[in-house]
Amino acid sequence: MSRFANKVRLGAVVLCLVMLFIMSACAKMGEIAADDAILEKQEETNNDTQNIENGTDENSSGETVEQVLKVAVGDIVFTAELADNSTVDALKEYLSQGPVTLEMSDYAGMEKGVDLDTELPRNDVQMNAEAGDIILYNGHTLVIYYDENSWSLTPVAKIIDADPGQLREVLGTGDVSVTFYLEENRGGEE
Numbered sequence: 001m002s003r004f005a006n007k008v009r010l011g012a013v014v015l016c017l018v019m020l021f022i023m024s025a026c027a028k029m030g031e032i033a034a035d036d037a038i039l040e041k042q043e044e045t046n047n048d049t050q051n052i053e054n055g056t057d058e059n060s061s062g063e064t065v066e067q068v069l070k071v072a073v074g075d076i077v078f079t080a081e082l083a084d085n086s087t088v089d090a091l092k093e094y095l096s097q098g099p100v101t102l103e104m105s106d107y108a109g110m111e112k113g114v115d116l117d118t119e120l121p122r123n124d125v126q127m128n129a130e131a132g133d134i135i136l137y138n139g140h141t142l143v144i145y146y147d148e149n150s151w152s153l154t155p156v157a158k159i160i161d162a163d164p165g166q167l168r169e170v171l172g173t174g175d176v177s178v179t180f181y182l183e184e185n186r187g188g189e190e
Helices: 001-054 088-097 163-169
Strands: 057-058 064-073 076-082 100-107 111-117 125-129 132-138 141-145 150-161 176-186
Touching: 064 150, 088 150, 088 176, 100 141, 111 176, 125 132, 141 150
Parallel strands: none
Antiparallel strands: 057 064, 064 076, 064 176, 076 150, 100 111, 100 176, 111 141, 125 150, 132 141, 132 150
16 A cells, blocks of 8 residues: 555544544533523523412512412303412412312391312401402311401412402302412502
C-alpha cells in the first residue's frame, strides 16, 4: 500500500472519530436539555401541588388562580367561594375525580341537605347561617341554606352570585338534584 493511501485511511479514521465525538457531544447536550426540561416541569408540578393545597395557584404569567365551588341545579350554575379549613381540603379531594351529583332533600323550609357517603373533618363554629351558605353538619351532611339558621356548623362555602329569593326558587320545595364541582377562577374572574 502506498503512503498516500495510508494517510487517506488515517485521515478517514480521524474524521470518523471526530464525527463520533461531535455526535456524542450533541447527544449528551440533548440529554442535558431534556433533563433540564424534565426538572423544570417537575418543579412546576411541585409548585402547582403546593399552591393547590393552599387553594390558590399562580400560573407562569403571574396570574392568580383560585378554585371555586360550582353548584349546578338544572341549567342554573352558581359560584361559591370556598372556606379555608380541613373540611374544604377533604371536600376538594372528594371532588377531585370530577363532578358529583347528589339528591338533596328539603328540611324545615330553610335548607337542602344530603348525607355524604363519606365522613369529612369537622370544623364546627357557632354561626348564623344565611341564604347561600354551604355547610357541613355532623361531619357527613352537606347543606345549602336558602334561609337563615343559627347552629354549630362547619363552614364550607358561600354562594356569591344569588340572592335568597333566587336560591329558594331554584332549589324548589321538594327534593332536588344538585351537582357540585371545582373550577379554577383565574385572576378573580367568574
